[in-house]
Amino acid sequence: MSTAPVYGLLAEFxxxxxxxxxxxxAYADGYRRLDAYTPFPVHGLAEAIGFRTNxxxxxxxxxxxxxxxAGFFSQYYAAVIDYPLNVGGRPLNSxxxxxPITFEVTILAAAATAVLGMLALNGxxxxxxxxxxxxxxALATRDRFFLCIEATDPRFDSEATRKFLEGLGAKExxxxxx
Amino acid sequence: MATHPxxxxxxxxxxxxxxxxxxxxxxxxxxxxxxxxxxxxSWFAGFLIAFGLLQALLLGIGWTVVFGLGTWGINxxxxxxxxxxxxxxxxxxxxxxxxxxxxLLLLRQQWRTSINRFAExxxxxxxxxxxxxxxxxxxxPWFGYWMFPYPSTMxxxxxxxxxxxxxxxxxxxxxxxxxxxxxxGLIPDLATxxxxxxxxxxxxxxxxxxxxxxxxxxxxxxxxxxYLLLAGLATPLVLSVHTVVSFDFATSLVPGxxxxxxxxxxxxxxxxxxxxxxxxxxxxxxxxxxxxDFITMRHLxxxxxxxxxxxxxVAYGYLMEIFFAWYSGNPxxxxxxxxxxxxxxxxxxxxxxxxNILVPQLLWSERVKANVPLLFLIxxxxxxxxxxxxxxxxxxxxxxxxxxxxxxxxxxxxxxxAIFVGSIGLFLTMLFLFIRVLPMISIFEMRTxxxxxxxxxxxxxxxxxxxx
Numbered sequence: 114m115s116t117a118p119v120y121g122l123l124a125e126f127x128x129x130x131x132x133x134x135x136x137x138x139a140y141a142d143g144y145r146r147l148d149a150y151t152p153f154p155v156h157g158l159a160e161a162i163g164f165r166t167n168x169x170x171x172x173x174x175x176x177x178x179x180x181x182x183a184g185f186f187s188q189y190y191a192a193v194i195d196y197p198l199n200v201g202g203r204p205l206n207s208x209x210x211x212x213p214i215t216f217e218v219t220i221l222a223a224a225a226t227a228v229l230g231m232l233a234l235n236g237x238x239x240x241x242x243x244x245x246x247x248x249x250x251a252l253a254t255r256d257r258f259f260l261c262i263e264a265t266d267p268r269f270d271s272e273a274t275r276k277f278l279e280g281l282g283a284k285e286x287x288x289x290x291x
Numbered sequence: 292m293a294t295h296p297x298x299x300x301x302x303x304x305x306x307x308x309x310x311x312x313x314x315x316x317x318x319x320x321x322x323x324x325x326x327x328x329x330x331x332x333s334w335f336a337g338f339l340i341a342f343g344l345l346q347a348l349l350l351g352i353g354w355t356v357v358f359g360l361g362t363w364g365i366n367x368x369x370x371x372x373x374x375x376x377x378x379x380x381x382x383x384x385x386x387x388x389x390x391x392x393x394x395l396l397l398l399r400q401q402w403r404t405s406i407n408r409f410a411e412x413x414x415x416x417x418x419x420x421x422x423x424x425x426x427x428x429x430x431x432p433w434f435g436y437w438m439f440p441y442p443s444t445m446x447x448x449x450x451x452x453x454x455x456x457x458x459x460x461x462x463x464x465x466x467x468x469x470x471x472x473x474x475x476g477l478i479p480d481l482a483t484x485x486x487x488x489x490x491x492x493x494x495x496x497x498x499x500x501x502x503x504x505x506x507x508x509x510x511x512x513x514x515x516x517x518y519l520l521l522a523g524l525a526t527p528l529v530l531s532v533h534t535v536v537s538f539d540f541a542t543s544l545v546p547g548x549x550x551x552x553x554x555x556x557x558x559x560x561x562x563x564x565x566x567x568x569x570x571x572x573x574x575x576x577x578x579x580x581x582x583x584d585f586i587t588m589r590h591l592x593x594x595x596x597x598x599x600x601x602x603x604x605v606a607y608g609y610l611m612e613i614f615f616a617w618y619s620g621n622p623x624x625x626x627x628x629x630x631x632x633x634x635x636x637x638x639x640x641x642x643x644x645x646x647n648i649l650v651p652q653l654l655w656s657e658r659v660k661a662n663v664p665l666l667f668l669i670x671x672x673x674x675x676x677x678x679x680x681x682x683x684x685x686x687x688x689x690x691x692x693x694x695x696x697x698x699x700x701x702x703x704x705x706x707x708x709a710i711f712v713g714s715i716g717l718f719l720t721m722l723f724l725f726i727r728v729l730p731m732i733s734i735f736e737m738r739t740x741x742x743x744x745x746x747x748x749x750x751x752x753x754x755x756x757x758x759x
Contacts (some may be wrong), residue, residue, distance in 0.1 A: 129744035136508075149508040152314060153479070153738040159512035169516045187440060191448035210452035213535055217460040220528045224468045224521055228475055231517035235510045238502035247503065251486035253506045254479070256738075257313035 120243035121146075121263035122274050123250065124283035132258040133206040133279040139262060142277065147264035150244065150259040162260075172230045173223050174287040175241040181224025184215040239263040261289065297680030307402045307740055309584035314738045316478065317585075321734050322480075322487050324580060325727070330538045333579050334727060348713020352427065354706050362429045362706045369701035376681045377711050379536055380564065381421035381718075382462065383557075385469070386529055387565020388414025392472060393525035398520075400738055402593055405585040408480075408575075408725075408733040410569050411473040416721040417568070418466045420714040425458070427710065430523075449554035454538040461535040468528055472521050478504050479735040533561045540684065546627035547688035550615060556608030561599035563647075564677035570594050570670035574663055576726065585732055592660045599654040599675065606648045607679075623693060631687040635700065641681050647675025 126132045129151060136149050140163050149158050159165075192198070197205050232238070242262055244250055253259050259285070262274055271288075272280040278286045308317075354362055366371040388410035395403035426432045438459045440448050488494045504510070537557035540548035552648045570591070577586040616628035631640050640715035653659045660666060691698045705721045725731065 117369070128743050130743055131745060142459075150481075150506045151508065152318075152506060153513065154511040154515050161711075162508060164509045164512060167513060167516055169513050170520065173520050174625070187480040188451045189441060196448050197444070197611075207452055213454075213457040213531070214451050214460045217457075217464040219532075220524050221464045221467060224471055224524045224528075224631045226376060227472065227517045227524070228471045231513045234504065234513055235507075237504065237510070240503055242503060242505055245374045254483040254486045254504075255318045 118291055119264050119265075119271065120246075120289040121237070121269070122271070122278055123244065123247045123287050124260045124262075124278040124281065125249060125252075125285045125287075126258040126260065126283060129258055131282060132260060133158050133161050135260050135278075135283070136225070138281055139260065139277070143268050144262050144266050144274075146263040146269075148244075148261050148263070150261065152251040152256060152258075155258075157189055166207050169234060170229050171225065173227045176226035176230075177219050177223035181219040183222070183236055184218030185211055188214060243289050243291050247287055249285070249287070250280050295627040303625070305587065305589050305595060307405065307587065307589060308737065312584065312741055313744065314741060318483060321585075321730050321732050321737070322758065325484060325730055326493070328567075330727065331579065334723065338720070341723055341746055344716025346713070347709040348715070348717055351706050351709030351713050352423075355427055355710070356432070362699055362704060364703040364707050366699055366701065369686060371428075371542070371685050371689060373700055373703050373711055375386050375539075376422040376678065376685050377714060378389045378421050378424035378428075378555075379681045379685075380678045381714065382465075382536060383418035383533065383561035383564045383681075384568045385414040385421065385465075385565065386558070386561035387534060387569050388412070388417075388425075389465075389469060389472075389525050389529040390562055390565065391569070392476070393529065393746040394453055395524040396522045397526060397646060400482055400593075402590055404736045404740055405582075405587075405732050406569065406590060406594075406735070407574065408473075408476060408630075409731045410477065410565075411469065412571065412722065412725045412729075412731070413572060414469050414565075415466070415473055416718050416725075417468060417565075418462065419721070420718050421565055421752045422462060422466065423710075423717075424715060425462075449485060454542050461532045464534045468521070468525055472525055475518060475521065476733055477508065479514075480730045480733060481732055482506065484730065498685070502531040510642055511718065515709065529662060530558055533558045539678045540688075545688050545692060546621070547612070547616075547631065547684070548561060549739065552608055552611050552615070556605065556611075557606035559601050559608065560677060560680065563598060563605050565672060566594050566598045566601065567670040567673035567677065570598070570666060571674060572722065574667040574670070576731070578663075580726075585737065588661065591663065591666060594658045595654050595666060595669075598670070600647050601629060601645060602651040602654075606707060609644070609648065611658065627688060627691075630691050631683060634687065634691065636687050636690070639679050640687070643676050643679035643683055646672045647680060650676075671690070719747050 117180060124135065132149055132151065136147070136158060136269075138145055140160060140161060145163060147162050149162055153157065163193060185208075189208075190206070192211075199205075200206040244259075247259075249257065250259065260278070260281075262269060262278065264271075268274075275286050312320075363372060363374070365374075388407075391403050391410040392407045392414075397406075418665060426435050429435065436448060437443075438456065440451070449459075451457075478501060481497050483503035485494055485497040485501050488497055534554040534557065537553035540549060541553040543549060573586055573594075574591070577583060613628055616624040619625075631637070650669055653665075657671075688703050690701055
């Protein structure tokens with residue numbers, strides 16, 4: 114165990130394929146509190162480090178249904194209950210004419226939830242995160258691929274984990290200040 | 292013209308990005324345009340012209356607000372003048388951006404990557420310009436919020452059976468969703484700018500906008516889900532918006548408007564004019580910023596092909612309008628079509644046929660599609676043609692409808708022109724500011740279409756990063 118507390122160990126890779134392979138091996142080795150950082154979405158990476166649940170589609174579906182209901186029934190309320198207008202004896206609940214706005218409100222609610230839900234589930238906006246303390250981490254938004262094993266992982270041991278990451282072919286392994 | 296289909300410029304065999312770029316060089320080349328301390332002189336020249344035109348908008352709106360709608364050319368019978376023409380023109384232009392960003396994403400057209408950011412920005416600015424016109428046309432724009440349903444002391448609700456109210460919802464939803472889509476696409480690139488910026492103020496500014504994005508694999512996973520869902524939602528939305536715009540006309544009983552072909556014909560026209568505008572803007576910018584490596588001849592050729600295809604759909608629409616005017620047996624419809632072709636606004640009709648149907652037929656030729664200045668010229672002609680189309684639809688149907696005693700003429704005033712020209716100034720001003728402060732090409736999506744520096748030998752096809 115090192116003396117100074119750390120957030121975790123950050124390993125740097127050159128190519129997305131190397132990172133996916135490293136992530137798979139770290140997960141297979143029993144590490145669970147780990148995350149990978151890439152400059153663009155790499156398919157299979159989230160699954161490789163054990164991230165499988167994604168509640169976003171369900172949230173968007175619910176928002177869409179709620180939006181549709183709100184869109185339709187607010188029109189129903191205005192046209193049938195609160196301000197009924199007799200136009201030549203036509204039915205007050207002229208539902209086909211309510212469909213365009215129902216549709217638009219559905220899309221609006223679902224799209225807003227897709228964006229806000231994505232940000233909320235990701236914990237963004239997040240002004241501070243320890244991983245930014247790593248000097249080379251700025252390259253994670255350019256051309257480098259990082260794997261971080263966090264110190265809270267039960268299997269984390271600064272010496273053994275460092276050796277393990279170096280064994281995965283990492284270019285460089287650095288401590289991340291908390 | 293007789294080039295072999297595999298070898299001509301911009302053919303599908305040519306790569307989307309000129310080979311030789313890496314993740315790093317693509318990042319630097321795009322971000323340096325924004326982060327560099329020196330602004331090209333051509334940018335200042337363009338911005339000054341755009342900003343000058345914007346002053347016409349200020350004058351036009353000021354005049355309208357102070358002296359009222361009487362300063363416009365509208366009258367009875369022509370109650371819908373330039374305002375509606377320009378509204379439909381601008382909103383149509385916006386549609387290409389959503390088509391590129393959403394529909395081409397769902398269709399896995401990777402070439403969209405280098406133009407989607409720019410096209411989405413264009414959508415956003417075009418919709419802002421479009422929104423101005425109905426607002427000003429109301430006469431008292433400061434009561435614009437009356438169009439939205441809210442519990443008011445007037446104890447009355449907007450009539451949601453009216454297509455004009457549908458329009459309020461369609462356009463405001465479209466503007467909101469376009470903004471969200473655009474911003475979500477920007478977040479990873481804002482993080483890149485934050486990490487690449489040298490000046491502290493820029494670091495803080497881009498850092499706040501990037502919301503603390505760090506490229507975590509879990510974040511990307513949800514991000515991609517959100518992006519795909521947004522694309523799936525924006526696709527029916529964009530079709531609905533111009534459909535609703537066409538309902539403004541089609542649900543009326545005015546000859547020439549009361550037709551079922553309007554929704555598909557309006558949507559095709561919107562995409563047609565939008566791609567023309569994307570080409571009009573991309574060609575000079577690609578040249579000024581030397582982006583030929585990212586926006587290649589293949590992009591220009593593909594956009595020209597979309598323009599040709601949608602142009603033919605629009606031509607079919609024109610043909611069907613003539614056919615149904617005759618087939619309906621309705622004397623008012625027949626007169627409307629005859630008046631449209633030979634009446635006082637006849638020259639506009641023939642100019643529109645020339646701009647929208649005849650000239651774009653040049654695009655069948657591969658040599659024309661490979662000739663960038665000519666392509667630019669054709670795109671400009673289509674822009675003009677699509678504006679004329681809306682002018683002809685709005686004005687010729689209204690000015691001579693049923694009773695000759697109610698006929699009239701429509702002449703735009705200088706205020707109409709000032710607001711129209713000024714809206715072009717607003718559009719260009721926002722565009723110039725956008726290309727100066729934000730990356731005009733999506734950097735992270737460009738990285739996804741580059742080959743990996745170290746491909747795993749045993750990697751199965753499709754195991755690498757993909758842009759979709």
